[in-house]
Amino acid sequence: xxxxxxxxxxxxVYFYKQVDKTAPExxxxxxxxxxxxAPDHGSAPRVPLTARASDEQSGVAIDSFRFEYARLTGASxxxxxxxxxxxxxxxxxxxxxxxxxxxxxxxxxxxxxNLGRSPVKYIRVGAPSPGPLLSRK
Numbered sequence: 001x002x003x004x005x006x007x008x009x010x011x012x013v014y015f016y017k018q019v020d021k022t023a024p025e026x027x028x029x030x031x032x033x034x035x036x037x038a039p040d041h042g043s044a045p046r047v048p049l050t051a052r053a054s055d056e057q058s059g060v061a062i063d064s065f066r067f068e069y070a071r072l073t074g075a076s077x078x079x080x081x082x083x084x085x086x087x088x089x090x091x092x093x094x095x096x097x098x099x100x101x102x103x104x105x106x107x108x109x110x111x112x113x114n115l116g117r118s119p120v121k122y123i124r125v126g127a128p129s130p131g132p133l134l135s136r137k
Contacts, residue, residue, distance in 0.1 A: 024055035053108035
């Protein structure tokens with residue numbers, strides 16, 4: 001990117017940071033369960049995820065989706081992947097590293113660099129299959 005474009009982009013971010021103090025609204029549409037005692041059940045270790053984000057003031061950044069997971073055995077959150085996609089929504093396939101109960105969440109960044117986080121969703125998955133942790137639909 002030429003220097004002039006970088007400077008103009010930096011000015012837009014600076015402007016949005018001054019007026020936009022609200023994080024984007026983020027939802028993780030599947031899995032749907034928000035109760036760890038009653039998680040959704042994946043029939044396989046590969047689980048389709050769909051996330052959406054919206055921000056009325058500065059819009060959602062094109063490279064803003066980040067998915068994280070945690071085992072419900074006291075493990076901390078692990079970054080799964082950051083995805084560059086069209087603003088608004090994204091679908092991906094999560095392949096569980098091992099069988100078990102997982103908490104999943106998504107974050108999105110807006111044009112002012114505010115971070116929004118989805119409510120946590122829960123899923124129980126079966127035994128893993130070999131392969132990458134991410135594949136695009």
